[in-house]
Amino acid sequence: MNTSTVQIILIIIHSLFFIYAFFAIASYVILAIISTIETIEYVKKNSFVNYKEILSSTISPSISIIAPAYNESLNIIENVRSLLSSHYVNYDVIIVNDGSKDDSLEKLIAAYSLVKVNFLINQQILTKPIRAGVFKSTNPAFEKLTVVDKENGGKADALNMGLNISNNKYVACIDVDCLLLENALQKMVKPFLEVTEEKVIATGGVIRIANSCIIKDGKLLDVNLPKKLIVQSQILEYLRAFLLGRMAWSRLNGLLVISGAFGLFDKKTAIEVGGYDTNTVGEDMEIIVRMRRHMEEINEKYKVAYIPDPLCWTEAPDNYKILISQRNRWTRGTIETLRKHRKIGFNKKYKSLGMLSYPYWLFFERLAPIIEVVGIVYFVILMMLNEVRWDYTIAFIILAYFFTVLFSIVAIFSEELTYHQYKKKGTGFKLILISALEPFVLHLFILYAAIRGNFDYYFNKKKKWGEMTRKGMAKAENN
């Protein structure tokens, strides 16, 4: 190759990087603007809704909360108590003990006066068999509780068992360690009941980080900013993702994922598509894509709704090892889902799902870490060849950094103007400081986890779920 050919190739490479970065930034800005409009609209619409009338109504639709549990002995009693304290009238709680090796079941039996019952299960979705049986409480105070003990089959399999057991119209699939606010169910069920022009197939909720929050008897008493920088950074990351991202996708009816920690589903549709996929680690994303695909294929108008209220609080990883393991799994889940449903991508038949949501996820979620790493490697090569234009480099790095910080501050603003959860004096300054530090303390690890996720997906097929060691939100009471 002569020099001019090399020059042309380099210009093409640089242009591709530039175009990619430009579109990524443009998409973030557009999504943030749409999200803000949608959030403001939502807050206005719901500022004078009387949820009490729905929660006390016996004709409100029935909901089953399905919570899979695996070795959750440490907090299972408190967690179940929290789930049983919802103010919604027409609901029940199904705890699926997914082959726990600890004493979760024994603890539940003792704490809630459970006895084994003869229970007829309509096995609409194939699951691992029942182990010790189905249990109900002899205490009328816990009549809403059903505990199923089954062979271990993973989270998706446990959720499928819950779908089989539930007799209700809607199912709320949640992580057992999540703390649900008392009015969470009526807020989540509202989109299903108020939309008349199309069928709502699922509703997702915001996940908030509960580390360092004060929790007593399954109730959130006080919201605190955690002390560890890694958790603080995740708070900022969640604010950005939920308040400046998902709200926009909801408005565009393009949501591809509802957090596995808390989502409400139309049970009939969930069963029609075959329930959760047990062969992926990204079952929460996969089921939404499959449900959407199904609705497109049967040509029925539908919507996946999203609620920005802080209704579900969960414990976030507080060390880098667990964080990397979690993000590694998220990456593999995304790759698996996008590969499995590649037919949708750029397919006009699937309308905005195929032409907007799928391409966005492919380019700006699936490929983003790879492109970033390729960029870094390319930069290192240029440095070694002494071909770096430092005036360009410094100018662009500063621009990217300021954009990142500004974007985080906008997310903080969005939070302050809507839900204002971090009220304590000094927290605002800390959040600003975190937005300046986060690109260094969190992003690099997330990038590493995503690359590891890619590597594990292609070269380490045996890897499934990583470990998530629970410290227990009950401990937060002492903070």
Added chain:
Amino acid sequence: MEIYHYLLYYFENSPTIIQIVWIASCVLFISILILIVYLKYLRSGLRKNEKTVIEYQKEYESDLITYLYAGNEEAEISAEQQAIIDKLKSCASDEFKRRIIVSTLLRLRNEISGEMADAIQKLYFQSGLISYALKRLKNDKWYVVAKGIRELTQLHVKEVHDKIVTLVNHPKKEIRKEVLLYLVTLFHFDGLKFLDLLQTQLSEWDQIQLLEVLQRFDEQEIPDINQWLKSTNESVVAFSLKLAKIYNQFEVKDALIALLSHPQKNIRIDAIHVLNHLQVYEAKPILKNNFDNLSQEEQIKFFKLLENLSEISDEHFLLAHTTHQNFEIKLLALKILKTLVVEKFKSMKDFSTDADYVKIYEYLAYN
């Protein structure tokens, strides 16, 4: 000074793209600074606001309680009450204070009843707060109108009925919802006349809210729902079916039976459900003879109806469906058979080798 000149020189001699990048960076940096300052102001404002609201709430609550107990028998309004009215009048001109006064009034009104509640409503008029709520109805912003209607509903202002009723078919559903709640909360079953006018769909959420409000009043005579069951608006039919069930409207059974051939499946399913609740035997042969043409959901509903209304003559029909492909129908058929002719049920243990059948049979045999 030297650095400044150097930077200026560097900037002027940079390529255009670099100049653009530096300008963009400066814009972003200034935006960050502005937002940081504004965030500080916003957070302090929000905290201060919360404190001020609590202070005003206490103050107005104390004024309102004084107003309620300061009445005398001679004059309609005592001097002390007049002073409070005047104070509220002047405070009401400030939107922030007005919002707190109204919320305090509403909270108090919900806690008390009888003459005291009437006195609060009177104060709402005397202090001129009503005029602000009426002004809201003419506002261009939908949420201001909706909040205005809600306020009028909560303070039981019946006088604006004619104005509110014109908004029944308002394009914004939040306004429509508030209008319907106003009509039903204040005029009870009479308020349901909006169903004759409604051109848009009544959501499930609206229906539940309206029924909850209606169920608070048990002294009312329920209007004739026949014409609503025949409405061309499907949501009106669905709502009327709920009314028929909750208020046991057996007299509309003919209209309910007619709904079994409604073009909408959901209406047909709900109609079977209500006919079951009202135990209308006439529906059974109609559904039975048409069973194969029903959707699966209707078939399941029909079997639920049979759970209540089955007779010995249904034995063959039930028997024929114990091997139905649908799990629920199979379960219901066997369950009803067990209740109806237990001997027959006992003899059916080996009737089918289908796994679901065996599971259901064993479950029913031991329960």
